[in-house]
Amino acid sequence: MKLFKKIIKINITLFVIVLLGIISLYVLAYFSPVLDIKTSGQYYIYDDNNNIVYQGSGTNKWVSLEDISDNLKDAIISIEDKNFYKHKGFDYFRIIKTLIKNIENKEIVGGASTISQQYVKNLYLDFDKNWERKIQEAWLTLKLEMHFTKDEILEGYLNTINFGQGNYGIENASEYYFNKSAKDLTKEEAIILAGIPKSPNNYNPITSYDNAIARAKVVAASMVNNKIISNEEKQSLFNNTIEIYGEKSQNNLSNIMYFQDAVKQELETIDSVPKTLIETGGLKIFTSLNIKAQEYLENSIKNNMNDDDMQVASIIIDPNNGNIKALVGGKSYAKSQYNRAISSERQVGSTMKPLLYYAALENGMTGASTFLSEATTFMFSNNQSYSPSNYNQKYANKEITMAAAISYSDNIYAVKTHLFLGEETLVDTAKRMGIKKELDPVPSLPLGTNELSMIDFANAYTTLASGGFKKDLSLISRVEDLNGNILYEKKDKNEQVLNGNYVYILNELLTSTYNSSFKDYNIPTIISLSSKISRKYAMKSGSTNTDCWMVGYNKDFLMMVWNGYDDNREMKASDGNIAKNIWVETAENYLKDKETSWYEKPTNVVGVPLNAITGQETTNNSNMFIFYFVKGSEDIKESYVNKVEIEE
Numbered sequence: 001m002k003l004f005k006k007i008i009k010i011n012i013t014l015f016v017i018v019l020l021g022i023i024s025l026y027v028l029a030y031f032s033p034v035l036d037i038k039t040s041g042q043y044y045i046y047d048d049n050n051n052i053v054y055q056g057s058g059t060n061k062w063v064s065l066e067d068i069s070d071n072l073k074d075a076i077i078s079i080e081d082k083n084f085y086k087h088k089g090f091d092y093f094r095i096i097k098t099l100i101k102n103i104e105n106k107e108i109v110g111g112a113s114t115i116s117q118q119y120v121k122n123l124y125l126d127f128d129k130n131w132e133r134k135i136q137e138a139w140l141t142l143k144l145e146m147h148f149t150k151d152e153i154l155e156g157y158l159n160t161i162n163f164g165q166g167n168y169g170i171e172n173a174s175e176y177y178f179n180k181s182a183k184d185l186t187k188e189e190a191i192i193l194a195g196i197p198k199s200p201n202n203y204n205p206i207t208s209y210d211n212a213i214a215r216a217k218v219v220a221a222s223m224v225n226n227k228i229i230s231n232e233e234k235q236s237l238f239n240n241t242i243e244i245y246g247e248k249s250q251n252n253l254s255n256i257m258y259f260q261d262a263v264k265q266e267l268e269t270i271d272s273v274p275k276t277l278i279e280t281g282g283l284k285i286f287t288s289l290n291i292k293a294q295e296y297l298e299n300s301i302k303n304n305m306n307d308d309d310m311q312v313a314s315i316i317i318d319p320n321n322g323n324i325k326a327l328v329g330g331k332s333y334a335k336s337q338y339n340r341a342i343s344s345e346r347q348v349g350s351t352m353k354p355l356l357y358y359a360a361l362e363n364g365m366t367g368a369s370t371f372l373s374e375a376t377t378f379m380f381s382n383n384q385s386y387s388p389s390n391y392n393q394k395y396a397n398k399e400i401t402m403a404a405a406i407s408y409s410d411n412i413y414a415v416k417t418h419l420f421l422g423e424e425t426l427v428d429t430a431k432r433m434g435i436k437k438e439l440d441p442v443p444s445l446p447l448g449t450n451e452l453s454m455i456d457f458a459n460a461y462t463t464l465a466s467g468g469f470k471k472d473l474s475l476i477s478r479v480e481d482l483n484g485n486i487l488y489e490k491k492d493k494n495e496q497v498l499n500g501n502y503v504y505i506l507n508e509l510l511t512s513t514y515n516s517s518f519k520d521y522n523i524p525t526i527i528s529l530s531s532k533i534s535r536k537y538a539m540k541s542g543s544t545n546t547d548c549w550m551v552g553y554n555k556d557f558l559m560m561v562w563n564g565y566d567d568n569r570e571m572k573a574s575d576g577n578i579a580k581n582i583w584v585e586t587a588e589n590y591l592k593d594k595e596t597s598w599y600e601k602p603t604n605v606v607g608v609p610l611n612a613i614t615g616q617e618t619t620n621n622s623n624m625f626i627f628y629f630v631k632g633s634e635d636i637k638e639s640y641v642n643k644v645e646i647e648e
Helices: 002-030 070-080 092-105 115-124 131-147 150-160 170-178 187-198 209-225 231-235 256-267 291-304 349-362 402-408 411-421 423-433 454-465 500-509 527-532 573-591
Strands: 042-046 052-056 282-287 311-318 323-328 345-347 370-373 398-401 451-453 476-481 486-489 538-543 547-554 557-564 605-611 624-630
Touching: 052 256, 070 115, 070 150, 070 187, 070 209, 115 131, 115 150, 150 170, 170 187, 187 209, 209 231, 256 282, 256 291, 256 323, 256 476, 291 311, 291 323, 291 573, 311 454, 311 573, 349 402, 349 411, 349 423, 349 454, 349 500, 349 538, 349 547, 370 402, 370 411, 398 402, 402 411, 402 500, 411 423, 423 454, 451 454, 454 500, 454 547, 454 557, 500 538, 500 605, 500 624, 527 573, 538 573, 547 573, 557 573
Parallel strands: 042 282
Antiparallel strands: 042 052, 282 476, 311 323, 311 557, 345 451, 370 398, 476 486, 538 547, 547 557, 605 624
């Protein structure tokens, strides 16, 4: 009995201590500085002309509570926080109830976050997810409750919450999904919107109408349980298809969200930007996005992508500074938010070969150096063999130049060059050009059998397009707080890692891919684009059984395109035309009003007209190609036929 009384006494004492502690925290919060809930936590993304293209966790379309439909307010409170007007920031009874349920199920089956807590997350805490953040969140929730009325909190919450598809705030969401103001929402429309915040990617009616309606019915059921609507009224809802609008009044680029997601991902890597927005009050993020480039890219994708299952990724880069001007990570952001431009790794095919041929030029070969192109089996000391083949089994059965090998994308020439140089040479060259992933030094490496992300692969091509200078690829040029204080500013990297003479020669060689002088036993791989090209580019296509690539550039423009299937299904031969057509349409549209530019020939480089296929002197203009050499090497037209150990 004494023990029982002692336990009761201890529990009462602990309860009083906890209660006094909670009361003290509320009092302390009351006397703390007032939060600025209409500016804190907002971030704005600007393009390269300083025009705003995106607003997150805050919006200029802030609407007062009386201008929001009662249907929406009732629905959101019912499903998110039915005791919102009764608690002081934390629903303690709900917390205990949820804790018991989670213990009983031995897993987390529910949460107890209130609207006030969610609002704090929207305002301040977009980045970190740790215990320090949770403590800070709890403290800010107390301050919010002490300084603002429930109506003010609800108004702020509805104006900052994520409703999916890049829509933050109820007015943006109402206009986007239903083409009307928030005050005019019907009951069905309001309930659909109220269901989105739990999982904006899965419950918005653009991504999945069926999921959105299923979630809306859950919201309606909660409204019945909370005696907001009758069961009969619930039964009358969603019996007919709800019309979805799905457009923005401005900047209706459907896939620009891929760029914006990549910006937010890059933002988290910048150490000088505080990881919690409470320290800045909000951010202004100035990016390298060029709206015209993004528009041309998205329109070209729409024009050329007819297969609903096939995916696409593309980036446009300014080689002078590494700034990413446009980015698309998939065919439809509405259907898949997975960003294939920065997250997916794919085989790059023959677009790996220019890296190899730069290494070859640096190690004594020239554009006129020849290897025998014929069906070949390569034998190795461990009794292993490798038998690559050319596309459609087309072989010259004679010696061909490096220029011709690039033009036809000859695999035999590439593997012979790779083995002649040593397999580590290409690995080292790729790393020097900026590729971060560790590559395997295998015979098939120059044929692009290793998988790379587009953004990583772009490091190497930017180095080539810049004339041999390694650049830091980025989307963010500057970050400021809302008062204009600069928190971060990009400093352009200009580290020369390649020999400019050989880069120039390689870039000239890469024009052979669409040059009619190479029409012979084979035709150039990109000859189909020659009539659409109005200026000079270095270009290379590549394909595997599952991936198609197109890369092209000049001194001011670099663009990469990939198309394929997420499930790695086999591609048709004609699928390679998709990436090519997207590339040429976008490039030509974007550059049409810009000055034509090409690389200035180094003083130590000379051009010699030779036969495109054999590398020998010729007077026939139809097969003549200008080969470029570092001075002194123009008379060296060495055959490498016996330089690789092979079995023929």
